[in-house]
Amino acid sequence: AIILKRKNYLFVDGRYTVQAGMQSGKKFDIKTIPKQLPSKVLKNRKLMIGFDPKLHTESMLSRLFTKTKCKLVPVKINLIDRIWKNRKDNKVKKFFLLNKKNVGQDYKSKIAKLSKILNNNKIDLHFITAPENIAWLLNIRGYDSKFAPIPNSYLLMDRKNNLSFFCNLSKINQNIKKNLKKVSIIDIKYIEHFLLKIKDKKIQIDKNTCSVLFKNILKKNNKIIEIHDPIYS
16 A cells, blocks of 8 residues: 555555455555556656565565655654554464474474575575464464464574574463474564674575565675575475
8 A cells, every 4th residue: 555645545456456446445546456556656756655664575665666766765663553543452372383293394304404505505594584484494383364374473594503583472382492492582572683783694585575674684784695585495
Protein backbone atom coordinates (compact mmCIF):
# COMPACT_ATOMS: atom_id res chain seq x y z
CA ALA A 1 0.00 0.00 0.00
CA ILE A 2 1.11 3.57 -0.68
CA ILE A 3 -0.44 6.34 1.41
CA LEU A 4 -0.12 9.81 -0.10
CA LYS A 5 -1.47 13.13 1.14
CA ARG A 6 -4.50 13.12 -1.15
CA LYS A 7 -4.69 9.60 -2.53
CA ASN A 8 -4.05 6.00 -1.44
CA TYR A 9 -3.11 3.01 -3.56
CA LEU A 10 -3.48 -0.67 -2.73
CA PHE A 11 -1.58 -3.14 -4.93
CA VAL A 12 -2.92 -6.69 -4.84
CA ASP A 13 -2.46 -10.02 -6.57
CA GLY A 14 -5.07 -10.59 -9.28
CA ARG A 15 -6.75 -13.23 -7.12
CA TYR A 16 -7.83 -10.53 -4.67
CA THR A 17 -8.75 -7.58 -6.91
CA VAL A 18 -12.52 -8.05 -6.45
CA GLN A 19 -12.21 -8.61 -2.70
CA ALA A 20 -9.93 -5.58 -2.28
CA GLY A 21 -12.40 -3.41 -4.19
CA MET A 22 -15.28 -4.52 -1.95
CA GLN A 23 -13.39 -4.11 1.32
CA SER A 24 -11.05 -1.18 0.61
CA GLY A 25 -12.23 0.46 -2.60
CA LYS A 26 -13.71 3.50 -0.83
CA LYS A 27 -10.36 4.43 0.69
CA PHE A 28 -7.89 3.05 -1.86
CA ASP A 29 -7.39 3.04 -5.60
CA ILE A 30 -7.00 -0.72 -6.22
CA LYS A 31 -4.22 -1.80 -8.60
CA THR A 32 -3.58 -5.33 -9.81
CA ILE A 33 0.00 -6.59 -9.79
CA PRO A 34 2.13 -7.32 -11.71
CA LYS A 35 0.34 -5.34 -14.46
CA GLN A 36 0.33 -2.20 -12.36
CA LEU A 37 3.25 -1.57 -10.02
CA PRO A 38 4.20 1.60 -8.13
CA SER A 39 6.77 2.29 -10.87
CA LYS A 40 3.91 2.67 -13.39
CA VAL A 41 1.47 4.53 -11.15
CA LEU A 42 4.08 6.99 -9.87
CA LYS A 43 5.99 7.42 -13.12
CA ASN A 44 7.47 10.93 -13.53
CA ARG A 45 6.35 11.95 -10.02
CA LYS A 46 8.96 13.28 -7.61
CA LEU A 47 7.84 12.12 -4.19
CA MET A 48 9.55 11.40 -0.88
CA ILE A 49 8.22 7.98 0.16
CA GLY A 50 8.88 6.64 3.64
CA PHE A 51 9.20 2.91 4.30
CA ASP A 52 9.94 0.64 7.26
CA PRO A 53 13.46 -0.73 6.61
CA LYS A 54 12.73 -3.79 8.77
CA LEU A 55 9.97 -4.92 6.42
CA HIS A 56 11.45 -4.37 2.97
CA THR A 57 14.46 -5.64 1.04
CA GLU A 58 16.53 -3.64 -1.43
CA SER A 59 15.59 -6.01 -4.24
CA MET A 60 11.87 -5.59 -3.49
CA LEU A 61 12.07 -1.79 -3.45
CA SER A 62 14.15 -1.76 -6.62
CA ARG A 63 11.60 -3.94 -8.40
CA LEU A 64 8.62 -1.84 -7.25
CA PHE A 65 10.04 1.64 -7.75
CA THR A 66 12.43 1.25 -10.68
CA LYS A 67 12.23 4.07 -13.25
CA THR A 68 10.43 6.45 -10.88
CA LYS A 69 11.83 9.77 -9.69
CA CYS A 70 10.71 9.06 -6.15
CA LYS A 71 13.14 9.16 -3.25
CA LEU A 72 12.75 6.32 -0.74
CA VAL A 73 13.38 7.31 2.88
CA PRO A 74 13.74 4.73 5.68
CA VAL A 75 11.51 5.46 8.69
CA LYS A 76 12.66 3.49 11.70
CA ILE A 77 9.44 3.84 13.75
CA ASN A 78 6.62 2.07 11.91
CA LEU A 79 3.88 4.66 11.41
CA ILE A 80 1.10 2.06 11.32
CA ASP A 81 2.16 0.84 14.77
CA ARG A 82 1.91 4.41 16.08
CA ILE A 83 -1.74 4.85 15.09
CA TRP A 84 -3.03 1.26 15.64
CA LYS A 85 -4.55 1.87 19.07
CA ASN A 86 -6.95 -1.08 19.41
CA ARG A 87 -4.54 -3.76 18.22
CA LYS A 88 -5.16 -7.10 19.92
CA ASP A 89 -2.25 -8.57 21.84
CA ASN A 90 -1.74 -12.05 20.48
CA LYS A 91 -1.04 -14.65 23.10
CA VAL A 92 2.55 -15.86 23.00
CA LYS A 93 2.71 -19.49 21.91
CA LYS A 94 5.79 -21.64 22.34
CA PHE A 95 7.91 -22.95 19.50
CA PHE A 96 8.05 -26.73 19.29
CA LEU A 97 10.44 -29.38 17.98
CA LEU A 98 9.41 -31.83 15.31
CA ASN A 99 9.39 -35.47 16.27
CA LYS A 100 12.58 -37.25 15.19
CA LYS A 101 10.47 -39.75 13.26
CA ASN A 102 9.08 -36.93 11.10
CA VAL A 103 12.35 -35.31 10.01
CA GLY A 104 14.72 -36.64 7.37
CA GLN A 105 17.87 -35.39 9.14
CA ASP A 106 18.70 -34.06 12.57
CA TYR A 107 19.70 -30.41 12.78
CA LYS A 108 23.38 -31.19 13.40
CA SER A 109 23.76 -32.97 10.07
CA LYS A 110 22.03 -30.08 8.28
CA ILE A 111 24.34 -27.59 9.97
CA ALA A 112 27.38 -29.66 8.96
CA LYS A 113 26.30 -29.46 5.31
CA LEU A 114 25.78 -25.71 5.53
CA SER A 115 29.12 -25.30 7.26
CA LYS A 116 30.83 -27.14 4.41
CA ILE A 117 29.38 -24.64 1.93
CA LEU A 118 30.63 -21.72 4.04
CA ASN A 119 34.11 -23.18 4.28
CA ASN A 120 34.30 -23.97 0.57
CA ASN A 121 33.36 -20.37 -0.24
CA LYS A 122 35.48 -18.87 2.55
CA ILE A 123 32.47 -17.21 4.15
CA ASP A 124 32.82 -16.20 7.82
CA LEU A 125 29.13 -15.85 8.68
CA HIS A 126 25.79 -16.79 7.18
CA PHE A 127 22.81 -14.67 8.26
CA ILE A 128 19.46 -16.43 7.83
CA THR A 129 16.47 -14.10 7.70
CA ALA A 130 13.74 -16.36 6.25
CA PRO A 131 11.90 -18.05 9.16
CA GLU A 132 10.97 -21.06 7.01
CA ASN A 133 14.68 -21.74 6.48
CA ILE A 134 15.35 -21.60 10.21
CA ALA A 135 12.38 -23.93 10.77
CA TRP A 136 13.92 -26.45 8.36
CA LEU A 137 17.49 -26.11 9.65
CA LEU A 138 16.67 -26.52 13.35
CA ASN A 139 13.63 -28.80 12.91
CA ILE A 140 11.44 -26.39 14.86
CA ARG A 141 8.03 -24.89 14.20
CA GLY A 142 5.92 -22.11 15.67
CA TYR A 143 2.51 -20.45 15.75
CA ASP A 144 3.49 -16.97 14.58
CA SER A 145 1.30 -17.22 11.49
CA LYS A 146 -2.26 -18.55 11.43
CA PHE A 147 -1.73 -20.47 8.23
CA ALA A 148 1.94 -21.56 8.27
CA PRO A 149 3.86 -23.08 11.21
CA ILE A 150 6.87 -20.77 10.94
CA PRO A 151 8.84 -19.45 13.94
CA ASN A 152 9.55 -15.71 13.61
CA SER A 153 13.28 -15.53 14.26
CA TYR A 154 16.75 -14.90 12.81
CA LEU A 155 19.86 -17.07 12.83
CA LEU A 156 23.55 -16.26 12.50
CA MET A 157 25.97 -19.11 11.83
CA ASP A 158 29.74 -19.22 11.42
CA ARG A 159 31.76 -21.86 9.59
CA LYS A 160 32.72 -23.56 12.85
CA ASN A 161 29.06 -24.47 13.47
CA ASN A 162 28.45 -21.80 16.14
CA LEU A 163 24.85 -20.60 16.00
CA SER A 164 23.14 -17.51 17.43
CA PHE A 165 19.37 -17.88 17.38
CA PHE A 166 17.40 -14.63 17.84
CA CYS A 167 13.77 -14.90 18.94
CA ASN A 168 11.23 -13.98 21.59
CA LEU A 169 12.62 -15.87 24.61
CA SER A 170 9.15 -16.50 26.02
CA LYS A 171 8.56 -18.83 23.03
CA ILE A 172 11.40 -21.15 24.06
CA ASN A 173 10.57 -24.16 26.24
CA GLN A 174 12.89 -26.47 28.17
CA ASN A 175 12.69 -29.15 25.49
CA ILE A 176 14.11 -26.77 22.88
CA LYS A 177 16.84 -25.60 25.27
CA LYS A 178 17.80 -29.21 25.96
CA ASN A 179 17.87 -30.26 22.32
CA LEU A 180 19.56 -27.09 21.05
CA LYS A 181 21.98 -26.79 23.97
CA LYS A 182 24.89 -25.85 21.67
CA VAL A 183 22.89 -23.03 20.12
CA SER A 184 23.08 -19.57 21.70
CA ILE A 185 19.48 -18.39 22.12
CA ILE A 186 19.36 -14.58 22.28
CA ASP A 187 16.48 -12.17 22.87
CA ILE A 188 15.43 -10.77 19.49
CA LYS A 189 15.35 -7.23 20.89
CA TYR A 190 19.16 -7.27 21.02
CA ILE A 191 19.72 -8.28 17.41
CA GLU A 192 20.65 -4.82 16.09
CA HIS A 193 23.12 -4.29 18.92
CA PHE A 194 24.60 -7.76 18.31
CA LEU A 195 25.02 -7.23 14.56
CA LEU A 196 26.58 -3.80 15.03
CA LYS A 197 29.44 -5.37 16.98
CA ILE A 198 30.48 -7.64 14.09
CA LYS A 199 33.54 -6.34 12.24
CA ASP A 200 35.85 -7.34 9.40
CA LYS A 201 33.89 -10.42 8.40
CA LYS A 202 32.73 -11.84 5.10
CA ILE A 203 28.98 -12.23 5.62
CA GLN A 204 26.52 -14.03 3.39
CA ILE A 205 22.92 -12.78 3.17
CA ASP A 206 19.95 -13.61 0.96
CA LYS A 207 19.11 -10.48 -1.05
CA ASN A 208 15.46 -11.53 -1.31
CA THR A 209 14.85 -11.91 2.44
CA CYS A 210 17.42 -9.75 4.27
CA SER A 211 15.85 -6.40 5.13
CA VAL A 212 17.33 -3.01 4.27
CA LEU A 213 17.88 -2.39 7.99
CA PHE A 214 19.99 -5.51 8.61
CA LYS A 215 21.93 -5.19 5.37
CA ASN A 216 22.87 -1.59 6.19
CA ILE A 217 23.96 -2.55 9.71
CA LEU A 218 26.14 -5.42 8.50
CA LYS A 219 27.76 -3.64 5.58
CA LYS A 220 29.09 -0.83 7.79
CA ASN A 221 32.05 -2.88 8.99
CA ASN A 222 31.97 -6.04 6.89
CA LYS A 223 32.02 -7.38 3.36
CA ILE A 224 28.56 -8.50 2.24
CA ILE A 225 27.99 -11.35 -0.19
CA GLU A 226 24.43 -11.43 -1.59
CA ILE A 227 23.28 -14.88 -2.67
CA HIS A 228 20.25 -17.12 -2.86
CA ASP A 229 20.25 -18.85 0.53
CA PRO A 230 21.71 -22.36 -0.06
CA ILE A 231 19.06 -23.79 2.28
CA TYR A 232 16.50 -23.27 -0.50
CA SER A 233 18.39 -25.71 -2.70
